Amino acid sequence: MNHWLAISGMMLLTVLIRASFLVFGQRLTFPGWLNRALHYVPPAVLSALVVPMALAPAGTVDISLHNAYLPGIIVAALVAWKSGKTLLAIVVSFVVYGLWRWGLLPG
Amino acid sequence: MxxxxxxxxxxxxxxxxxxxxxxxxxxxxxxxxxxxxxxxxxxxxxxxxxxxxxxxxxxxxxxxxxxxxxxxxxxxxxxxxxxxxxxxxxxxxxxxxxxxxxxxxxxxxxxxxxxxxxxxxxxxxxxxxxxxxxxxxxxxxxxxxxxxxxxxxxxxxxxxxxxxxxxxxDFAMGATFAAIVAPQLKRRPALGAAVAAGVVAMLGRGLPYKLDLMLAVLAGGVSGLLLEQLARRKEQST
Structure with missing residues (x-):
């Protein structure tokens, strides 16, 4: 894939959305329900990416002790939820993942 | 000046x-x-x-x-x-x-x-x-x-x-996304949106064109709206 092409498209879309009303005025209007629905898009996208990564990291569902992704990602979510500190959550989850994968369950 | x-x-x-x-x-x-x-x-x-x-x-x-x-x-x-x-x-x-x-x-x-x-x-x-x-x-x-x-x-x-x-x-990505999303889920409609999106994403794994992602977003948006509506109705009735 051409990364610059990918980035150019992302740039164009992002700036056009941000410029929509500010530059092109109020010819566009959003119905109220869409306004509210849009706030759920970022958590929905992130969950849609995370959940399969945790439950089926290799493509098939794997809820077993051999799946180090599951405890790691659960810990990341819990620490972030409790402390609100993203970096801390990531570091702690990496420790859990590393221990699980290479410490507790060799092979 | x-x-x-x-x-x-x-x-x-x-x-x-x-x-x-x-x-x-x-x-x-x-x-x-x-x-x-x-x-x-x-x-x-x-x-x-x-x-x-x-x-x-x-x-x-x-x-x-x-x-x-x-x-x-x-x-x-x-x-x-x-x-x-x-x-x-x-x-x-x-x-x-x-x-x-x-x-x-x-x-x-x-x-x-x-x-x-x-x-x-x-x-x-x-x-x-x-x-x-x-x-x-x-x-x-x-x-x-x-x-x-x-x-x-x-x-x-x-x-x-x-x-x-x-x-x-992969894990770093997953942990980052989980850490970003978790604190956003303290409101019930947002939690519902995330759960619905996660379930649909699981069921739709491997669909072509990442349609699973689009369907999951749709499910998340609709669930969030519905839960918000329910909460509002409950508030009005009490």
Whole structure:
């Protein structure tokens, strides 16, 4: 894939959305329900990416002790939820993942 | 002279009011830079993405999709959906900016992030928008400079840890996304949206064109709306 092409498209879309009303005025209007629905898009996208990564990291569902992704990602979510500190959550989850994968369950 | 001073004061005020947001965004800049390198972007494209796109969540999601070799139309559609909320910000700020020349409105639109929106909207609502373009510019430049700086730090970190990709890039992505999303789920409709999206994404695994992602977003949006509606009805009936 051409990364610059990918980035150019992302740039164009992002700036056009941000410029929509500010530059092109109020010819566009959003119905109220869409306004509210849009706030759920970022958590929905992130969950849609995370959940399969945790439950089926290799493509098939794997809820077993051999799946180090599951405890790691659960810990990341819990620490972030409790402390609100993203970096801390990531570091702690990496420790859990590393221990699980290479410490507790060799092979 | 006084006008120049006034502009500078507004610019500085905008910057100052944005400082808490800078602190919050910094770790994401570092993580973005590190992950971008681990996902196979060159340092030029990783930094280029921060320079040109300048949108945290879609940059994270973009890097993860690029790393997975996703087709361009899917990448762009996802970017579009994820950023669509910025149109709301654009609409909210339009009444204040309506009479400003385009040479102001274009760049300020380019720099319109969640953080700058929050700072600028609060200011305009409480104190009015007189000379507000300088305030807005101050906030924008602070966010932009901060994001670029921490992206570069992350990129150098990614390059000095070349083993990161083997060490579990997938996991780093997953942990980052989980840590970003978890604190957003304290309100029940948002939690419902996340659960619905997660379930649909599980069921739709492997659908072509990442349709699973689009369906999951749709399910999340609809669930969030329904739960919000239910909560409102309950409030009214009590």
């Amino acid at each position: 006084t006008q120049a001073l006034n502009r500078r004061a507004l610019l500085l005020e905008g910057t100052r009011d944005t400082v808490p947001m800078l602190v919050g965004a910094a770790p994401f800049g570092v993580i973005f830079g590190t992950l971008a390198i681990a996902a196979g972007l060159s340092s030029a494209t990783a930094i280029g993405m921060s320079v040109l796109v300048f949108a945290g969540s879609s940059q994270f999601i973009g890097v993860s999709l690029i790393g997975a070799g996703t087709a361009l139309p899917v990448l762009w559609l996802t970017t579009f959906v994820v950023n669509l909320r910025h149109a709301l910000y654009s609409a909210t700020l339009l009444p204040f900016a309506r009479d400003w020349p385009l040479r102001w409105r274009w760049p300020l639109a380019f720099w319109l992030t969640d953080e700058t929106f929050a700072v600028v909207e609060h200011r305009f609502r409480t104190k009015g928008a007189e000379g507000g373009q300088w305030y807005w510019l101050g906030s924008s430049l602070a966010m932009y400079g901060n994001w670029l700086l921490w992206t570069v730090v992350g990129v150098s970190l990614g390059q000095s840890l070349p083993g990161l990709a083997n060490l579990g890039l």
